[in-house]
Amino acid sequence: MAEDKPWALISEVSEQGFIEEITDIIKQHFHIICLRDFLQNPQQHGPKIQAILMWNTYPAAEPSLLSSLPSLKVVANGGVGIDHLDVPYITSLGVKVANTPGVVSDATADMAMGLLLASARKIVEGHQIAVDPKTTSIPQSLMGVEVTGSTLGIIGLGHIGYKIAQRSKGFDMKILYHNRHRRSVEDEQSVGASYCENMDDLLRESDFVVLVVNLSPETKGLISHRELSLMKPTATLINVSRGLVVDQDALVKALRSGEIRAAALDVTHPEPLPRDHPLLSLPNVLITPHVGTYTYATTRRMVQCMVDNAVAAVNGLPVPNEVKLK
Amino acid sequence: MEEEKPWALISEVGGPHGYLEELADIVKQHFQIVCYKDFLQNPVLYGSKIQALLNWKYCPAAKPWLLKLLPCLKVVASGGVGIDHLDVPFINSLGAKVANTPGVVSDATADLAMGLLLASARNILEGHQIATDPKTVHIPQNLMGVEVTRATLGIIGMGEIGYKIAQRSKGFEMKVMYHKRTRRSTKDEQAVGASYCENLDDLLRCSDFVMIAVNLTSETSGLIGHRELSLMKPTATLINISRGLIVNQDALLEALQSGTIRAAALDVTHPEPLPRDHPLLELPNVLITPHIGISTITTARGMVKKMVENALAGVKGLPVPNEVHPH
Numbered sequence: 088m089a090e091d092k093p094w095a096l097i098s099e100v101s102e103q104g105f106i107e108e109i110t111d112i113i114k115q116h117f118h119i120i121c122l123r124d125f126l127q128n129p130q131q132h133g134p135k136i137q138a139i140l141m142w143n144t145y146p147a148a149e150p151s152l153l154s155s156l157p158s159l160k161v162v163a164n165g166g167v168g169i170d171h172l173d174v175p176y177i178t179s180l181g182v183k184v185a186n187t188p189g190v191v192s193d194a195t196a197d198m199a200m201g202l203l204l205a206s207a208r209k210i211v212e213g214h215q216i217a218v219d220p221k222t223t224s225i226p227q228s229l230m231g232v233e234v235t236g237s238t239l240g241i242i243g244l245g246h247i248g249y250k251i252a253q254r255s256k257g258f259d260m261k262i263l264y265h266n267r268h269r270r271s272v273e274d275e276q277s278v279g280a281s282y283c284e285n286m287d288d289l290l291r292e293s294d295f296v297v298l299v300v301n302l303s304p305e306t307k308g309l310i311s312h313r314e315l316s317l318m319k320p321t322a323t324l325i326n327v328s329r330g331l332v333v334d335q336d337a338l339v340k341a342l343r344s345g346e347i348r349a350a351a352l353d354v355t356h357p358e359p360l361p362r363d364h365p366l367l368s369l370p371n372v373l374i375t376p377h378v379g380t381y382t383y384a385t386t387r388r389m390v391q392c393m394v395d396n397a398v399a400a401v402n403g404l405p406v407p408n409e410v411k412l413k
Numbered sequence: 414m415e416e417e418k419p420w421a422l423i424s425e426v427g428g429p430h431g432y433l434e435e436l437a438d439i440v441k442q443h444f445q446i447v448c449y450k451d452f453l454q455n456p457v458l459y460g461s462k463i464q465a466l467l468n469w470k471y472c473p474a475a476k477p478w479l480l481k482l483l484p485c486l487k488v489v490a491s492g493g494v495g496i497d498h499l500d501v502p503f504i505n506s507l508g509a510k511v512a513n514t515p516g517v518v519s520d521a522t523a524d525l526a527m528g529l530l531l532a533s534a535r536n537i538l539e540g541h542q543i544a545t546d547p548k549t550v551h552i553p554q555n556l557m558g559v560e561v562t563r564a565t566l567g568i569i570g571m572g573e574i575g576y577k578i579a580q581r582s583k584g585f586e587m588k589v590m591y592h593k594r595t596r597r598s599t600k601d602e603q604a605v606g607a608s609y610c611e612n613l614d615d616l617l618r619c620s621d622f623v624m625i626a627v628n629l630t631s632e633t634s635g636l637i638g639h640r641e642l643s644l645m646k647p648t649a650t651l652i653n654i655s656r657g658l659i660v661n662q663d664a665l666l667e668a669l670q671s672g673t674i675r676a677a678a679l680d681v682t683h684p685e686p687l688p689r690d691h692p693l694l695e696l697p698n699v700l701i702t703p704h705i706g707i708s709t710i711t712t713a714r715g716m717v718k719k720m721v722e723n724a725l726a727g728v729k730g731l732p733v734p735n736e737v738h739p740h
Contacts, residue, residue: 106557193560193562193563193586194560194562196562197531197534197535197560197561197562197585198535200527200531200585201528201531201532201534201535201537201561202537204524204525204527204528204531204532205528205531205532205537207524207528207709208524208525208528208702208705208708208709209705209708210525210528210529210532210537210538210700210702211532211537211538211541213701213702213703213705214538214700214701214702216703217686217687217694217701217702217703218694218695218701220689222686222689222703223686224430224686225430225470225685225686225703225704226430226703229703229705229708230433230708230709230710230713231705231708231709232709232710232711233520233521233524233709233710233711233712234524235520235521235523235524236520253584254584254585255584256584257580257581257582257583257584257585258524258527258581258584259520359544359549359550359551359552360544362547362548362549367544367545368545373537373541374540374541374544374545375535375537375540375541375544376540376543376544376549376552376556377552378535378536378540378552378556378558381535381536381556381557381558382534382535382557382558382559382560383557383559383560384559384560385560386557
């Protein structure tokens with residue numbers, strides 16, 4: 088039966104690619120070939136490959152690669168964001184695109200709350216002081232801002248945004264949200280969220296603003312000078328969507344001038360930032376290297392979902408999480 | 414009117430270890446204040462006037478030699494809920510009451526507890542260090558964290574703070590178990606979906622996150638030692654927001670070094686701060702914050718107001734709202 092398994096192209100098995108334990112899931116259904124090996128002999132390997140399993144945007148779905156994969160049926164992405172994929176182009180080649188929504192939501196919402204709390208309560212700064220060889224006594228003034236009872240403004244109340252709202256409820260936070268489409272009254276009431284048709288109102292009133300939107304032409308640069316100037320000087324910006332949703336130069340300026348209190352970013356543009364980027368040295372910025380889904384449990388679920396999508400496509404069956412053109 | 418205000422002894426105003434100006438102002442509305450340094454210049458003069466000692470972050474320490482210099486002392490008003498640093502029977506024997514500030518500290522402490530849990534589980538500290546390191550080229554895989562959603566949270570101590578932690582964990586669909594001297598009501602348990610563990614060992618065995626939320630007493634000192642740590646899962650995280658002495662630090666060190674538990678997140682240690690060569694400071698799987706459980710301006714204001722309220726009542730001979738009685 089081993090010979091019957093279809094072939095899938097991946098970037099690599101290693102630090103930057105799939106970790107060893109996770110490849111078991113893939114190998115149950117596919118023979119895998121790494122990009123490096125593929126490139127040794129694309130003419131020989133190309134015709135066998137029916138699926139690309141994409142992780143951390145690799146291997147990149149460039150035209151040059153796709154044109155050497157005549158049997159390709161699917162580009163199955165691990166993760167929900169697909170802003171790095173030219174969906175119209177890929178589908179024009181008769182290839183399906185799939186992502187992994189749903190399975191990423193809990194871990195990403197947990198991360199958003201972790202960033203919010205770590206920033207508000209100066210956990211990283213606290214640790215640095217606590218372990219610093221020069222620390223002789225506990226400082227009185229490592230004052231943070233109160234989370235309980237504060238106002239959380241969620242920009243993008245999709246699957247992940249909604250889970251953030253559910254988590255913030257336990258902290259008695261007042262929840263405002265802005266979304267392209269208003270959610271049902273039932274949904275709103277269940278988390279106690281109030282709709283802000285005008286995003287400006289959300290920005291003005293929030294103590295914590297969290298960005299949970301897809302990256303699209305409409306959301307690119309959504310938060311820039313004007314938006315940051317509307318925010319409270321005591322407010323914190325949290326980004327778990329995509330770096331490009333925020334105008335980074337505007338953010339640097341706002342953080343330097345005290346226009347907003349702080350920022351906590353799991354995403355930047357690019358990733359990682361150039362080592363001399365001003366964001367890296369601002370005291371009021373917390374940055375994590377895009378680890379929103381980075382738990383063993385969630386990673387396994389993502390890979391399983393990605394594999395399920397790819398298996399369906401290869402077998403000509405409906406793909407559970409197909410990304411269709413609007 | 415100035416002369417009519419009673420006198421209070423405080424640590425100091427300003428500087429890295431003193432009251433913030435705005436907090437000192439709250440005290441000054443009702444008291445004439447003497448800073449510890451000034452008191453020591455002329456203890457006899459000030460000593461005869463001081464009726465209240467306001468104890469903030471353990472300072473000034475209510476040691477017997479100091480208390481003996483305060484013959485008119487009516488009240489020691491401590492900021493915070495823990496009173497393990499105060500010898501209540503001794504202070505009472507001098508004719509002074511002791512008061513703390515329960516309630517007002519609970520939200521901020523519960524928030525920090527959740528912050529430490531999430532920061533440890535998701536390697537936020539390490540992530541930030543890597544993200545900002547000049548040498549970083551790519552992201553290592555060992556930043557894999559552990560899942561918080563639907564994990565099991567074991568709360569040791571389910572008083573006001575422990576309960577608020579349970580409330581916060583609910584939104585993460587965590588399964589909550591708790592151990593406490595006296596069981597809480599069914600209604601309380603059901604409201605947060607918490608299961609009672611009569612046996613602490615069961616809680617330790619089953620939890621992914623063990624949260625210490627008890628007072629320090631003779632029963633809880635060293636509560637978590639070698640044996641308790643060995644019962645925990647190797648994937649489990651210990652979080653302490655109570656007092657350092659509740660955990661046997663040598664045992665903790667060993668457990669962290671050997672992988673007996675995954676990680677620890679501590680807002681409290683013994684002593685505070687730890688000696689600069691203490692091995693806990695160097696472990697990659699330890700997150701330590703410098704006792705900042707109540708460190709928000711909102712909560713600090715609330716605490717100082719309560720301290721002042723307690724102190725005024727003590728000075729006026731009225732019932733002290735948050736009087737601490739010896740057990």
